[in-house]
Amino acid sequence: MSISHVLRLSRLKLNHSGWCFRLIRALLPVALLGLLVGCSSAVTKLETWEGNPATAVNASTLKAPGAISVSQVNGRAMTNYMMDDLALDYALLPGENEVVFTYKTIWAKPGVVGNGESKVYVIESEPQVVRFEASPDETYRFEFDKPETRRQAEQMMPEFSASIVSADGGILATSSDWSPSDSTLTVRTPVPGDPGADDGALSDSDMSSLNRLKAVWATANDEEKKAFLRWAFE
Structure with a gap:
């Protein structure tokens, strides 16, 4: 060759x-x-209860757009996914529901971005809470003012609030600022135990303290969680 x-x-x-x-x-x-x-x-439909309640067959649906990040429902922490702007539906039991969430907007930075610097501005509200009565088999959604510019987003965040709107457009409730001590609902529908499962059960006050700890943990950042674990195991 x-x-x-x-x-x-x-x-x-x-x-x-x-x-x-x-x-x-x-x-x-x-x-x-x-x-x-x-x-x-x-992952677009998330249950917000524990156990197998009979009313789950008539659960209502709360539709959350990608800009709304739900952290907990009725004291139960919701899963945080790695992808931002992921629209999710939350299945709610009929009756009173308490939803804790934040609103986030992302804006691209103009011009050249320095090495290691984020390419976007992230503008986020303080944690919000909204409480409303959910009817069986109904669908609800968040409604809120949407900023057109980053400056508008920065100006509206201190006073941000969102409403829960029914399928026919009626406003059921409007959110307000939230802190862990504000929660009034405990985790819904615990898993039923055996007849003798009450032995050694937590008292109402113990359960209230436990739920508050869960609520604080759900909103803590990584450094705060590490500091708490170091303190707890010293």
Whole structure:
């Protein structure tokens, strides 16, 4: 085999490898998008209770857009997902419900961003709480003013509030600032135990303290959690 044949074969292999690489690079975003869509569809309906209550078959639905991050419902911490702007539906038991959430907007920074600097501005409200009576098999949603600019978002955050709106457009309740001591509802529907499960059960005051601890833990950041664990195990 001559040298020219070897060179032509090498160029052919390189071209073929380059074509395969370009094809993989082009298809990778599609595959990732499919994975994200699959993940989002699997987590778009979250139950907010514990156990198997009979009224769950008539649960109502609270639709939360991506800008609303629900941290807890009726004292029960909700799962935080790694993806921002993920719209979720929350299944609520009929009756009184307490929802704690924050509102977040993200704005791109203009111009060149320094090395290691975030490329976006994140503007977030203080924790909010809203309490309302959910009817069986109803659908509710959040309604709030949406800023058109970053400056508007910064100006509205100190006074931010959102309303819970029914399917027919009626406003059921409006949120207010929240702190852990404000919670009035405990975790709904604990898992039923055996007939003798009451032995050693927590008293009402113990359960109230436990729920407050859970509420504080749900809103603590990583450093605060680490500091608490260091204190608890000293």
